[in-house]
Amino acid sequence: MQADNGSALDGGAVLANVEKIRPLLREHAAEGEAARRLTEPVVDALRSTGVFRMAMPAAWGGPEVDICRQIEIIETLSRADASAGWCAMIGSDSGFYSGYLDDAAARSLYPHLDAVTAGWVSPVGTLDVSDGGYRLSGRWSFGSGVTHADVIVGGARVTENGSPRLLADGTPEARIAMLPAAQWQVLDTWSPLGMAGSGSHDYAINDAFVPAENTWVYGQSYRSGPLYRWRGMFVVNFFGVPVGVALDACEVAASILDGKLLMPEMTPARNEPYVRADIARARAMVGAARSYVYDTVGTIWSTVVAGDEPSLEQRAQLVGLFAHTVSECRTAVRLLVDTVGTVAIQDGCPLGRQMRDLDTIAQHVVAKRKMWEWAGGMYFGQDPPLPFL
Known part of the structure; x- marks a missing residue:
């Protein structure tokens, strides 16, 4: 459908x-x-x-x-x-x-608007130069959604006659290749404690022809609207996941505690001062993180709508925000788990799954400690190593 x-x-x-x-x-x-x-x-x-x-x-x-x-x-x-x-x-x-492809190539890959894309852009594969394009081989991890995707992408290093092809500044050339999902192999590798339903399996391809027009590099979008003007916009909706999980966890925990009796006192949990304080603290942590997200992203959106490039300081705030948001949401939900107690660790309790999900999200590259370090460097004028930041 x-x-x-x-x-x-x-x-x-x-x-x-x-x-x-x-x-x-x-x-x-x-x-x-x-x-x-x-x-x-x-x-x-x-x-x-x-x-x-x-x-x-x-x-x-x-x-x-x-x-x-x-x-x-x-x-x-x-x-x-x-x-x-x-x-x-x-x-x-x-x-x-x-938008990184010319219109003809893009419409060929996306014949309808609801086509799903999956894959990872890190250059772990190889694109060997061939007549009219490249031969793509490689294996990528963390292909969230590859089990139901219509188009799959893979970042790769460009090679020519068996050697890396270099850019004018001497660095190895890398491109992102896109092909219909049917041309890729999905490998059954995803067995985590959290985010299990995301189907983030490995995926692979071997010596497949990729037309040159089905490859791209960052910063060369064919579109001019505000959504496409800044190369990092495609990662920004990430914030909705940790915030949404943590918001619901607050409601789940409150519902459980509203009907729970503390042992051995046999007193209603909702009447206990520390329970009330923990619920309030968790909601404040998540609410503050959420407000910071919309404030930061709203400022960047206003900047691109005005036709300007986000400043280095704006980007630094955004980069630090990734790790901050996941960390605050994860800490809040862990507080809720500790407050709820044994109910939260029972199989089937939504709160337990939400904690596992946030623990897994925290291992994503944009939620790691490195993001704090890169954000700090940006405040001192140094660009981060990831091209989409």
Whole structure:
């Protein structure tokens, strides 16, 4: 199922649609965790909302949703199931990635607006120069959503006659290749403690021809709208996942504690001062992190809408925000787990799954300590090593 290409979906309509499917996502969360991929009803439901077309351009009939509304949409999905929110966040990159190709190549890969993209852009594969393009080989990890993708991407080092091809400054050339999902092999490797439903398996390809027009490098988008002007915009809707998970965890914990008796006192947990204080602290931590997200991203969005490039200081704030948001949300949920107690560690308790999900998200490259270090360097005028920051 997919949203009608002729429908006039905008960000508000997509948000309203994802609100409607939250009960279904909750219902299938445990099944997806066990299967280590999103269930088919969940994928169909996500397609039907228009979430995967969020970043598709208006010129194609897409909604071209502003980045703050995108975060809100991903946040709403993640309140129901982190893996569904994560896969929606990854899958909706189609609108960004298609903008790095000329229109003919992009429309060939994306014949409908709700096509899902998956894959990783790190240059771990090889693109060997060939007539009209390249021969692509390699194996990539953390391919969130590859089990239901329509297009898969892979970053690769360019080689020619068996040797790395160098750029003018002497550094090895790297490009990102895009091919239909049917040409890739999905490897059954994803067996984590958290985010299991995201289906982030390894994927591979061997000596496949990639037309030159199906490859790209950062900073060469064919589109001019504010959503595409700054190369790092495609990673910004990430914030919706940890914030959404933590917001729902606050509600889950409060619901559990509202009906719990403390042992051995046999007194209602909701009347205990430390319980009340912990609930208030957790909500304040998550709320503060959320406000900082929308404040920072809103400022950057205003900058690009005005036609300007985000300043180094604005980018530094954003880079530090990735690690900060995950850290604050994770700390808040861990506080809630400790406050709830043994109920939280029982199989099937949503709070336990949310803690595992945030522990896993915290291992992502944009949530690691390195981001703090890079953000600090940026405040001193030094660019970070990742091209999309």
